[in-house]
Amino acid sequence: MTLRAIVTGGGQGIGAEIVRGLVSAGYWVGILDRNTAAAESLATELGSSEVLPVDVSDHLAVASAIESFGELDLLVNNAGIVRFGPLLDQSADDIASVIGVNLIGTINCAQSAAQLMAAQNGGVIINMSSVNAVHPAPNVGIYAATKAAITSLTQLQALEWGPLGIRVNAVAPGFIDAGMSAPIFLDDKVRAKRSGGVPLKRLGTAEDVVQAVLFLASNAASYIHGHELVVDGGVIQSVLAHLPRS
């Protein structure tokens, strides 16, 4: 029996690596992404996948796409954006866009997925949070608040949907040299400083995140529910406060 997953924002960045990990673990994957070209290209490369060309912030489109996907074992709520800059400089559009994708998008997809899963005897949902949900760093705009909201949402989903047979957890990555934060680390000085601040003395890779997602998706994590798994090389509880974004 083939397991079926949907990965939001699966066309690029860490999302694409999660899609690769799931396909190689034997899943059929729905790549849900508004960047249709990237998603199509990945689906063509990998096989065992299909594209759901949807913007996560569009409630009706999400509901229709997920419902038509049919049987669903796993949802990875990965789609996320960030608008770097001081809070004082964040425009109304910056704030609405980030909340729209990160928070509303997560809610939209989870709601539709949970309805399917509840009717099908359960499933697994994994929400992508961030170390910014634990301790926000300056100049990440409204991003940190949306991730903290995802922490809370994960707990509420676990409480309400656990009885429906849906296991819900979050992954909170630290400094990952991939996806949305990869551009930050193109600067050698920033790269050296950030790597040096991580107790394990390196940036994280997409694979580090994928491994955590695959673990939480699997039956090896059958008793883990409502948890936010921090995957950060130890940075958030050690020296993040000394590493302001510049």
Added chain:
Amino acid sequence: MAARLRGDKKFLGHDIVKGQSYLVTGGGSGIGEATAEQLVALGARVTICGRRAEKINAVAARLGDRCLAVTADVTHVKDRADVFRQAMAHGGGLNGLVNNAGNMYRAPIADFNQDRLLDIFNQNVISGMMLSQLAVPALAARQGAIIFLGSIHTRRAFPGAAPYAATKAALQTLTQVMAAELGDQNIRVNCVIPGAVKTEINERAGLGSTEDSATRMTALAPLHALGRIGQPMEVAEAIVFLLQSKWTTGALLDVDGGLGLGLTPL
């Protein structure tokens, strides 16, 4: 209708533990025994220790040649040195130390007994700190990992459980400080926080007979968002994940079926 089976227990890197060497303290029962069993099943060499020879010998006999039992009390300096030496010899080095040995002491504040408080901190906290100290050079040579066992008692307050809860909170803080301190030696330090898992420690809590303990644990089921208590093997799986997860350190991993979320029928 049978629940659809979701994912097998293989995930990226699950096979990394094959051929590696682990030391699990308190390996004679419960979560320690399940951890040893899972590591052996994945092809690792495991040394278990415990105070009761018959218990740990029976586990080792069941798990076969890759599991070595060493009768030891890890609160004793000499025993720790002996266990460590034998684990190094049995596994040809050390990739991971699972500081699982622990005991229970419950008492309301009015009944605190200083000797028993010192004893429970010695058993639950200091023995693991000192065994970790002993293992650091060997673990550094293998990019190894240390695991501590926290407790749901740090997430929800159970009246009467202060002594035990305080030792477990100490271990959770210890995890984060040691992770920050040992990172540059490439040693990862993580902690699992089990919820209600039926093991011997609940009987030792003075909660009555095996039957009483089982009844009480079953009564906790509705407080879990998943509606049930956990199995030792489910905690063992989380421990194995943390042993081989290369960039997770300082993590406190709740394995509690959502008990820590605070679901309370009102």
